[in-house]
Amino acid sequence: MQKFEQHNGIVAPLDRANVDTDMIIPKQFLKSIKRSGFGPNLFDELRYLDEGQPDQDCSGRPLNTEFVLNQDRYQGCSILLARENFGCGSSREHAPWALDDFGFRVVIAPSYAEIFYNNCFKNGLLPIVLSETEVDELFAGVEATEGYQLQIDLHKQQVVTPGGKTFSFEVDEFRKHCLLNGLDDIGLTLQHADAINAYEAKRSQEAPWLFSSFK
Amino acid sequence: MAGKTLYDKLWDAHLVKQQEDGSALLYIDLQLLHEVTSPQAFEGLRLAGRQPWRLSGNLATPDHNVPTTAKEREIGVEGIEDPVSKIQVKTLDDNCDEFGITEFKMKDLRQGIVHVVGPEQGATLPGMTVVCGDSHTSTHGAFGALAHGIGTSEVEHVLATQCLIAKKMKNMLVRVDGQLQPGVTAKDVVLAIIGKIGTAGGTGYAVEFGGEAIRSLSIEGRMTVCNMAIEAGARAGMVAVDDNTIEYVKGRPFAPQGDDWDKAVAAWSDLHSDDDAEFDVTVILNGSEIKPQVTWGTSPEMVLPVDATVPDPSQEADPTKKQGIERALEYMGLEANQAIESIQLDRVFIGSCTNSRIEDLREAAAVVKGHTVASTLKQALVVPGSGLVKTQAEAEGLDKIFIEAGLEWREPGCSMCLAMNADKLGQGEHCASTSNRNFEGRQGFGGRTHLVSPAMAAAAAIAGHFVDVREFNGYNG
Ligand code: SF4
Secondary structure, eight states, X not given: OOOOSEEEEEEEEOOOSSOBHHHHSOGGGGGOSSSSOOGGGTTHHHHBSSOOOTTOOGGGXXXXXXXXXXXXXXXTOOEXXXXXXXXXXXXXXXXXXXXXXXXXXXXXXXXXXXHHHHHHHTTTOEEEEOOHHHHHHHHXXXXXXXXXXXXXXXXXTEEEOTTSOEEEOOOOHHHHHHHHHTXXXXXXXXXXXXXXXXXXXXHHHHOGGGGOOOO | OOBOOHHHHHHHHTEEEEOTTSOEEEEOSEEEEOTTTSHHHHHHHHHTTOOOSOGGGEEEOOOSSOOOSHHHHTTGGGGOXXXXXXXXXXXXXXXXXXXXXXXXXXXXXXXXXXXXXXXXHTOSOTTOEEEESXXXXXXXXXXXXXXXXXXXXXXXXXXXXXXXXXXXXEEEEEEEESOOOTTOOHHHHHHHHHHHHOTTTTTTEEEEEESHHHHTSOHHHHHHHHHGGGGGTOSEEEOOOOHHHHHHHTTOTXXXXXXXXXXXXXXXXXXXXXXXXXXXXXXXXXXXXXXXEEEOSSSTTSEEETTSBOOOGGGOOSHHHHHHHHHHHHHHTOOTTOBGGGOBOSEEEEOTTTSXXXXXXXXXXXXXXXXXXXXXXXXXEEOOSBHHHHHHHHHTTHHHHHHHHTOEEOOSSOGGGXXXXXXXOOTTOEXXXXXXXXXTTTTSTTOEEEEOOXXXXXXXXXXXXXXXXXXOTTOOO
């Protein structure tokens, strides 16, 4: 997994609540058996005027010029500013894969759906929770200033605005540790193999029916 | 000290290790796998040179991509016409073969939607932890299990360690008191709950559904309710074990037998919240007030009783909500204040992990029996949840009732629930659907989904628009 320590980037505002993972990456693209290549189809139905197909070359497709990612001022963006309950719906990890593949490293929103939130950390993408008021303030800032950038510091757990204002955010210790060090959590869990074996030994005595096989 | 909730008990029984930073290693009894969210997990395993921790903790079946016409199904995976879907299903087959995981392949009678198959086989049991790379895993909570969806990286983690890194959720009780009116089903109950608490209302909570109305539901009805817990933001929904649960599980292929059965039943009797358990939040609904529900917008919380009218954004004071209503009305092609019953339909879909079990099909068949689908409809599909549900329905003659009424009778799979196969809505088409999500484009690009119960979908198919099934001519429930 890629490490995350600090990041500086252009902010793209997606002013819409309850953005679901079907919207982030529509189902026809879930047929891929790979983890990469989803970027061109991120927000496909909002971004293009036609219906996208898997494995299609997107460069010639008609763009919805009103959609934020198609506007000149947000080109090169890597921080997505969003509204509440971002990433709700389907558990598809293709959603953070698509955000990551497009070039996003950070999402900022007042709240997230849990599975999506979890999935972000597994992919080196940092989902930051700020209060409604702070998010409102950032939306106003992005609106007012072209090329609006934010500085994100995971060590200090801070978002710094161009004007030097800082907002603190919470992040779970374990997740922070994994992200800062780019750690693979399977490897970490396997360090507890003895504990898992001990649990299984005890549990299979108490509840043997949980350990029978599907044959 | 206060007693424990059902969730507390399930959590404690599966705790392998509590870490100082608040996260925990939770043991997973059963992981269900399907073709869409597993290929990258198997690939990760292979790249790291790892083996599954415990093969018997996993069970697989393809469902999302499988075609539902008999012709395309005849020869199994090789017969799938869409080349990309074919690769995905084949990849699941190959991965399961390579690693030795039990899979019900396309031609196996036991194949179907994972959340229908697990309980049907007795693979899902009370007291288990169940995960799957699919948010509707909450369905299995109907058995007094802790069940929730996970992402693909977690699928890989569970394959490799049989554990999940988890954090304990908070406890919410949703209590539905009283008795439901005839014609009001589990689906209406859960839609009413989502309408009340909203799509994020359950975020961060494990939700236990209780109360007289929930207790009176059949086990399949409880599955319908738990299935949509995620639509209220809750990863896990659950119902306490009672005699009906045990009766339902008994004799299923993978259910315990003999001595083990007796031991299991004794252990399961504790799978309910203690009388003095404390919930962080309790939400109460009156079951007798719930009417048949229809979603009008693009989020499951945009739901109303069938006799209501579509909201008027000008009456909404909150600007974000107002904008949400306007956007939904525009997408759905509806006018403010339009009666729900006046919404004309193009297609009807009866199926999905929410409503494709035998009782759902019986409920729909009872409504359409002796009637004919409205001539204005382009298509009405019935897609059973598994090969065994299909066989059972055919043994009861339900297929004939549907076909005589003009509905199509298909092979099992997810089908038009998310339109990854050929079954989908055209742009602008309205669909009465028994599935669980009405998001923009969910059932096809530009498609307009209205979520309803099987009985309501069946009545709508006959009328060509929504009608209150309680007043529907011929309804004998
Ligand atoms: S039926 Fe629909 S919701 Fe259920 S598993 Fe399949 S695609 Fe997901």
